[in-house]
Amino acid sequence: MLKRAAAIAGVLVLTISGVATAATHQPGQDRTDRSLIVGGTLAALSEAPWAIALTSTRSSDSSGRWCGGALVRPNKVLTAAHCMTKPIGTYTAVQGRAELLDTRGGRTSGISNVWIHPGYDTKLNRNDFAVLTLSTPITGVPLIALETNPKADRKGAVPTVFGWGDTQNTGPSDTFHKLAVPDLGDATCLGNPEYVGNGYAAANNICAGYLNGGRDACQGDSGGPLVLNGRLLGTVSWGKGCAEKGYPGVYAEIAPAAKALKAQFTQ
Template identity: 70%
Template sequence: MFTRAAAIAGILVLVSAGAAAATMTQEHPLIIGGTLTSTSEAPWAIALTNTTSATATNRWCGGALVRADKIITAAHCMTKPIGTYTAVQGRADLTDRRIGRTSRITGSWIHPGYSRTNNRNDFAILTLAKPMTGVPVIRLETNPKADRKGVVPTVYGWGDTAETGPDDTLQKLAAPDLGDAVCLANKEYVGYGYAASANVCAGYLDGTGDSCQGDSGGPLVLNGRLLATVSWGEGCAEPNYPGVYAEIAPNAKLLQAEISRTTL
């Protein structure tokens, strides 16, 4: 997977086709092995499009609405001029432009500790030109103990499906939290920067399901809270290579301060 954005050399981040590569192999993937879901189930799910995308729908990354005028996504998604991005809400099928809300992006904040070398602190907060008032927002997870082996969060995204479902359509996948020990036992993942203090290791070791290109920055949700966002991994749904997610709780205070920084 590496950054699920444009591939670099092995590990990909999860963005869309056409996104710039990071220092790891980065491709923006879609959800593989998931099921279709609705925007009424996940109203805070955001599709981040970009005019430079190679896809017909301009699909680029995912995100989550955390305030009427703020969304959180992956830092590695923000490789293009701010004016080329649009946030889309309420549109499960990105080809149907008759429905949903859209807003341009007026500003972006990248986590000051973000590293393109190891993809830690892979967070960006974007400010919307047009607040999405009346849309439910998702709260940040603040408890580090929420990331624990055995819980089963759900990841949402419009990314690649490897023909397990329609592309450019909102899907979800129950992605079991495997515990940090699984990813720390993978020498490649440790070499590419996996850290128990910064990441969530989730998915299926048999390769039956995963987030993929185009899903970068999208929400991993547990008990109604944003546990993490899609960050990177080796390929998509590769056996013994689960997804790596940027964990919210260790950064919740800083992220919340940025989300609250301006008034509507």
């Protein structure tokens, strides 16, 4: 399993949806599956104006694609802790750009500070959150609120994940996509020994996707928003490969960490 940063910023054995055997990929390593959310559809920026693409000069992708994020304050972006493996000066937050290679559109900002959740565990992959402070606030854009009710993570709910990540040729590269991913309930992922071994916990994670495969978040979507009823339910964290049968996506659940995250929004 691998974390779902653009070129995979970190390594898990058989945990990010998309690696059939134990494998190691490092940031900057070239990949051949350079598409987007697998099996999703094109998304309009108006559907998710708070969606952020996090690019990096260390990315091997021509667009600089690295991870996703969500604008929670004009100067704050919530993303995945495992995305933050490079010097702060290599990152740029991009808002309002459907195609990352089209630099004529959208607004950008550098990152002035990074806060990593103190409970982030690189072995068990829990509390996979980072709050980025933007050098230039992005104003006049709707923000997304955090989901604070842990009961929102319930089997049968159908949140939507947004991102610019790999599509495995199911859509155009580096382009804003979305995918509805049914909440399968914690028991589904807890019933998978590989997921339990890589730290899946009901108190910290959301298990969502399709057990028959074919549709999933993927590399480059890490840290991106999982949205339910207009609120940020979770962020893309990890899984085994991408869209593999029997291996749904694992998302970092917002509600248990909401208090700690909100405390950073005013810093």
